[in-house]
Amino acid sequence: MSRVRTHVSLILAGVLLATGALAQTAAVDKKVAAVEQQVIDWRRDIHQHPELSNREERTAALVAKHLQSLGLEVRTGVGKTGVVGVLKGAKPGRVIALRADMDALPVEEQTGLPFASKVTAEFNGKIVPVMHACGHDAHTAILMGAAQVLAGMRSQIAGTVVFIFQPAEEGPPPGEEGGADLMIKDGALSNPKPEAIFGLHVEPGVVGRIDVRYGALLSSATDLRIDLKGRQTHGARPWEGTDLVNLSADIIKSLTTISARQVDVFDVPNVVTLAMVQAGVRGNILPGDATLQGTIRTFSEERLQRLKELINTSVDGLAKTYGATAQVNFRQQAYVTGSDPKILESIMPALKEAAGAAGVDTQAPLRAAAEDFSYFEREIPGVYYIIGSTRDFKDKASTPANHSPKFDIDERVLAIGVKAQVLTALQFLRSKP
Ligand SMILES: [Zn+2]
Ligand SMILES: [Zn+2]
Structure with a gap:
């Protein structure tokens, strides 16, 4: 074969691949739009019924029931209240894990939202107010939506997606074990063993703006x-x-x-x-x-x-x-939380597609905040990104931060999160090891 013809066929193959990916992106857009209202409803329901670390019984039951309804293999009680769902595509292939955290905080909600929390619970021997002040309600709803979209595409998927819903990201109550570490000990990363894991977090910022780094992001x-x-x-x-x-x-x-x-x-x-x-x-x-x-x-x-x-x-x-x-x-x-540079590079087109006009910032500032996600990343490589989630964002100083009693999200971030989870998983499964 002449050099020119090789070149032409390579370009053609590239175009075909790109067209395939584009067609898939359009299909994902449709499926995300179809699930969006449901994701908003889940988020509001979970927001109104927040549960403290290691006490995520109601949330876990909601998640497990949904994953079962999609026909996934579901394991419950993984690391106390954790839930693991396994979606096997029509053909064998790579294995990717997506993770969401489910726990809330001892904070008295002051958002004035119609679905604001009035929940109280026992913490450290005291009765405390409970609120989803870190946005884990959004993360849980996003991953439930991503599971639904991906389950609907099973026939086109070569590979396996593992959905990990983890308790106690904020740390277990004094004297208890819990969180990612305990989930791992309980087998969350085996049968099947994922090759990589992706996680996201909502934070004050322009809606849909994705902050990520080739390396460390959180301390x-x-x-x-x-x-x-x-x-x-x-x-x-x-x-x-x-x-x-x-x-x-x-x-x-x-x-x-x-x-x-x-x-x-x-x-x-x-x-x-x-x-x-x-x-x-x-x-x-x-x-x-x-x-x-x-x-x-x-x-x-x-x-x-x-x-x-x-x-x-x-x-x-x-x-x-x-x-x-x-x-x-x-x-x-x-431990340090961030992204494996090679894997991040391979899924960057998916992240850019999900972020849309808001864009991806790969030079995002380092954050002196820590994440339990790092325990998963000690076992397998990962990608961790932050999605901006503030209505009419001006600046961080005037926006209630995560853990504030006034912390809230622009619910448009939910569909963006679903899209990001779905597209990054699909792109990883398509890519070569
Ligand atoms: Zn937090
Ligand atoms: Zn958090």
Whole structure:
């Protein structure tokens, strides 16, 4: 075959592929429009009946019933209240997972919406108001809609889509396990094992604008706790004991210095915050113990390890100087969340199509917020993106943020979310490993 003919046939193949994808996009548009009102209704219903982390019984039942009605294989009780639905296409192929979180927060709703929550529930021994103040009602409704659209296209799908509805993204109640980690332990990522997982989050911003990055987008979150022990003494004679109050002050200053002066903050940003200091009961007793608690946020695993080393070395050294003993504890809340660059590149046309005129920003600012989704991404590569969801968006400062009692979404984001989930899944299944 001549070079010219090879070229022509390659172009023709490309055109045919593109036309196929275009025809599919038009078909998806129709199916998304058909399911849109239903998704809005689900979102309002879930919004009006919010449930706290690990208590998502009603929501999980709604999800499971819907997935069963679509003919999916459904597993319930995965990681407490989690639901996993498996959609097998007509032909075998790759396996992709789509994830939504289902839990609400102990926040008293002040949106004034006709379907605002009046729900209260027990949390940490107290009765608290409950609200979907982070938009997980939208995520759940979006994924239910995506499942419906994809189930309706089963005959055209080569491959498998796994729908993961997870509890406790905001963290399980004190003393309980839960969230992505527990779902994984309970087999959410096996039978079948997905090759990749996609997740999204609504946030104040232009409706449909997609924020994503080739790499880290959200920080890791590590709890830090330092327990100091020494000899209690009279405040008038500090030399007879151990001055843990002065030691605490030195540790606070040292940790701020580490995060600002001993690592390259232009390379990878980080924050080390001590936000809780407990020492002493009255002004003339130097206490025999003290506790400092805080959080570490950063955007790479290496940086986190380095910060831990530096903190350990500094606290040990300072404690020795004072003749005290120190115990440093780190507890991982979440790891870095972001996108696998190769997979993101392969599904970028789908994201652009879903975002439409609002566009995709691949240079989106890093966020010092953490996501439980990172536990899935430790097992398999993922893509995580944020969709702007504010009616008449002006700026972030004047828009109630996630976790605010006034947080709300423009419901147009629901159809955009469904489209994004469906198109990215289809594009991944079409692409070569
Ligand atoms: Zn949240
Ligand atoms: Zn959230």
